[in-house]
Amino acid sequence: MSVDLAIIGGSGLYQFEGMRELERHVLDTPYGKASGAIVIGELDGHRLAFLARHGESHTIPPHRVNYRANLHALHAIGARRVIGVNAVGGIRSDMGPRALVVPDQIIDYTHGRYSSFCDVEGAKVEHVDFSFPYTASLRAALLNAGEASGIALVDGGCYAATQGPRLETNAEVARLRRDGCDLIGMTGMPEAVLARELGCEYACLAMVANWAAGCGDQVEISIDEIFAILRECTAQVPTLIRALLSR
Ligand code: HPA
Numbered sequence: 001m002s003v004d005l006a007i008i009g010g011s012g013l014y015q016f017e018g019m020r021e022l023e024r025h026v027l028d029t030p031y032g033k034a035s036g037a038i039v040i041g042e043l044d045g046h047r048l049a050f051l052a053r054h055g056e057s058h059t060i061p062p063h064r065v066n067y068r069a070n071l072h073a074l075h076a077i078g079a080r081r082v083i084g085v086n087a088v089g090g091i092r093s094d095m096g097p098r099a100l101v102v103p104d105q106i107i108d109y110t111h112g113r114y115s116s117f118c119d120v121e122g123a124k125v126e127h128v129d130f131s132f133p134y135t136a137s138l139r140a141a142l143l144n145a146g147e148a149s150g151i152a153l154v155d156g157g158c159y160a161a162t163q164g165p166r167l168e169t170n171a172e173v174a175r176l177r178r179d180g181c182d183l184i185g186m187t188g189m190p191e192a193v194l195a196r197e198l199g200c201e202y203a204c205l206a207m208v209a210n211w212a213a214g215c216g217d218q219v220e221i222s223i224d225e226i227f228a229i230l231r232e233c234t235a236q237v238p239t240l241i242r243a244l245l246s247r
Helices: 067-076 137-151 171-181 191-197 223-234 237-245
Strands: 006-007 020-026 038-043 048-054 081-090 101-104 105-108 156-159 183-185 201-211
Touching: 006 067, 006 237, 038 237, 048 067, 048 237, 067 191, 081 137, 081 191, 081 223, 101 137, 101 156, 137 201, 137 237, 183 201, 201 223
Parallel strands: 006 048, 006 081, 081 201, 105 156, 156 183
Antiparallel strands: 020 038, 038 048, 081 183, 101 201
16 A cells, blocks of 8 residues: 555645545554544545545644644555645745745744654654754655646745644744744644654645734734635645646
């Protein structure tokens, strides 16, 4: 069993439009249950796996996602290249609502999440190199696919992984900016490091849904608006992935 590419869909992306469904796998892993069924389908002659990170009806909040089970299950069905699609808030001036970003760095502010496969009695301790948290070749494949399909992607940026599920305060975002963060999401970690521990290639496609707190001219962030903008962003994902697979 193998797949050419796996997609982990975030907020606003619960199924992969245009993929012809072939199989569904509901896997129980040593770490518990994945967020839902892994759907394997055919897209332009390629085998694609899709998993909705928050569940197909968006019932699992970021801090309760079983990231280990998700990655373990994807690995078990043969996925070795994984793209995480993540909704984010933008900090940097070129990362406003609707921007699509392929970040190249991470700062992890999450806490209390199981963030390693070593975190189990008797497991061998491994220290993975995480200097470059995303796989360069998969990032490049995404960026090339953007060029080929005429979808503008911002190349690079530092992803702040926050705990959620609440959004941040203005002061927290000001600190994240001082830390060098460019965009903020709640699900980028520990997904990226777990992929690394399993030896999977991993890249992030971040969809900017809103200006982060204190960054735009809004007084309040509208959740309805976030989801409306995410619908516009996610509509571009199939075109982008088709272009990636065709190259
Ligand atoms: N902060 C954190 N995560 C997010 C945001 C945000 O502003 N928008 C969408 N996901």
